[in-house]
Amino acid sequence: MTRNIIGISAFYHDSACCIIQNGKLVAAVQEERFTRKKNDPDLPVKSFMYCLDEAGISIADIDCIAYYEDPVKKSERQLWSGSTQISADSIQEMDPNHVIKQIRKELGYDGPIKIYEHHQSHAASAFYFSEFDSAAILTVDGVGEWATTTYGTGKDNKVELFGEVTFPDSIGLLYSTITSYLGFKVNSGEYKVMGLAPYGDEKYLPQMRQLLHLEEDGKYSLNLKYFDFLRGERMYSDELPKLFGIPVRETDTDMLQHHMDIAKSLQRFLEETLIKMANYLHEKTGEDNLCMAGGVALNCVANGKILKNSPFKKMYVQPAANDSGCALGAAALAYTELYPEEKIEPLHNVYLGPHGTAKEIENLLSATSLKYEDCRAEGDAIEKVAQKLAEGKVIGWYNGRMEFGPRSLGARSILADPRILDMRDRINAMVKKREGFRPFAPAVLESKMYEHFDIDHPSPFMLETCQVKSRIDMPAITHVDNSARIQSVNDDHNPRFAKLLREFDKLTDCPILLNTSFNIKDEPIVSSPEDALVCFITTDIDCLVLEDFIISKEGNEITMLEMINNNFTERGRFELNPNVYTFI
Structure with missing residues (x-):
């Protein structure tokens, strides 16, 4: 008898679906690859059907569907923020029951559904698919329900988070803010800033340090006078150009040296901040191994710096560290909850999608x-x-x-x-x-x-x-x-x-x-x-x-x-x- 757990991330961006069968991840794919809609946030219906087909099962064979974040806590944060992104069309999606209703309706599934928190899914996606028996876990992204950064540990078959930083304080949103300030698209242009950084000098590092205050216990806070993302119209306030003494770069205009210098300063600030957070996490846990996930963990330059400049001896970064990878984490959490005596196989490669015969x-x-x-x-x-x-x-x-x-x-x-x-x-x-x-x-x-x-x-x-x-x-x-x-x-x-x-x-x-x-x-x-x-x-x-x-x-x-x-x-x-x- 096979054990089949489906994991889903959806209704935000980078929606995806995966299936764990008898402890092994046998299929995983982002919905955008089928629909050809970049960062498609919709329920991954096509990906779901692919996963069933690849695993050789029907809907009736699914033991559980695991969803990657808590809709109740997410809607609380959305309402608290009072974002102007809330519209008549989005009110329905903010209904905490919307997720389960859509899974039932669009996928035709009437079995058990388990809900896990966003950063819990990030953490699980890294630890369970690493080869580590125990590790410290650091997750960093824009925002989940409330958490934007979490600290935790994984041991044997259990993941525990012991500390967090919450919205609106967010390193991921800081990086996205400067991405937008430099004329690139939020949610996709962050890679460009990382690639641009080596062309600049870190002359704006003092200004970067005014944007975020890091505390001794791994917590931090943004100086919100420089940010405007709560209103949902743009990332930065009018104070940010004043801080740098440079106007916002318009998209597709010339890339000047001071833009490169800002990119370099941001990248260096991110690196030094993450290194301090990793040092705190090591001191707190005493672990030799570090697992990372969340969109910020895709910053490959910072990853190398963390490994070289912290006491951790080994690092595992979940290859789909963005929200698509949360589908893996949710599935792993459900699998280990339902079958606590079974281990999940490490992820040695990511060739988990469809192929043409x-x-x-x-x-x-x-x-x-x-x-x-x-x-x-x-x-x-x-x-x-x-x-x-x-x-x-x-x-x-x-x-x-x-x-x-x-x-x-x-x-x-x-x-x-x-x-x-x-x-x-x-x-x-x-x-x-x-x-x-x-x-x-x-x-x-x-x-x-x-x-x-x-x-x-x-x-x-x-x-x-x-x-x-x-x-x-x-x-x-x-x-x-x-x-x-x-x-x-x-x-x-x-x-x-x-x-x-x-x-x-x-x-x-x-x-x-x-x-x-x-x-x-x-x-x-x-x-x-x-x-x-x-x-x-x-x-x-x-x-x-x-x-x-x-x-x-x-x-x-x-x-x-x-x-x-x-x-x-x-x-x-x-x-x-x-x-x-x-x-x-």
Whole structure:
């Protein structure tokens, strides 16, 4: 008899669904990958159906659905804030019974539903899927119900939180405020600020320290005169530009040096604050291991600094540390509550999403007039792709089950040679259609990573940065401060991607590839073969690899132009409010 627990995060942003079956996470996916709506907050109906299908069960086989936050406490905070985001349309969603009603109605489920708190789900998502028997736990994000930061411990099969900071005091909202002040979108532009920081100096660090006061017991408070997010219209008050002596940067205007200096100062302030919090947590718990989750835990630069500058010996950051990962935590909490004698398997890889079969891909391509290579018989697709990469081609790489979380890790990736001088600029401008200052990450064979990067442990999820020390000049993946956000790859977790790295190494004496997410600006990462084909056609990607099928731009230009003219590439657009963190 199988034990099946569904975990759901929804009605905020990054909605997702997962299933734990007999202690193992067998499927997890964000709803945006199916609906193509970036940060889709709706109930993950399509993801739910996928999870059932992948696990080979029906709704009747579900033991419990676990939901990732407490709707009662969340509505209390929403009403307390008096946010102008509250409207006639949102009043219904603020009804604490809305969540359970929607799960019953839209999913057709009438079994048990368990509710867990937001940061409890974050904490569980990190601890239960780590390999640690015991650990300290730090969660940091914008806001859950009330908590914005929590301190806790995990031991054996139990997670306990012993301290918290509550709304409106929030490090995550501070970072989002400066993100908005610098002209980037809240909820998605925070990565850009992190990437911009190395170009600046920390000359505004004194001003940053006026925004937040950190206390001895791990608590902190914002100086709310500089913030305006409670009104729900914008993040910053008129006092913030006065503090910096610089007007707010308008979106898509020139990026000036003082903007880079503010980004650097914010990043450094975040790092020093998190290090102090980690030191407090270590002193309080005495644990050697640290687990982290919450949106702030996706700041890979800060993660590396915490590990180097705190007494913790090992760190585990949940790879889907944002709210999508809370689905995992809620499911784990329910599983260990219902079956306390059973352990949950550690999360060794994140290839938990859907995949396209060879027959589906063949049918898709056969329905077009595109020319393509079918390498199934010869089995030489990897060798051919490695050769194209060595020739300087940019590859759209569709391989196996899709990754869960915000990083592409060799399943839905854009790949290129990291040694080519203008490759970063080319991909930023002509493929990703994004700002030129943003860095790309390297994927490296785990067996050879220590020769090229200053790190002493595997990093399979791209959640830490380190210094590049390679004899190879790799301008496409080396940031301005000589850092890189690496992904280590081995045969156990992604054998096909590891084989490609080995073949590229044979040709070039370089076991490293540039690896970035397979999508364009403001769109979710591709999920299906159709998504991959659309992205390929509408960008300057040279070659698309759909498992063992290879489609080159060369020789297909006229056909692809006809497909664009026939609206093959039309997609709906959706996004959250880019000016303020969404509290509803």
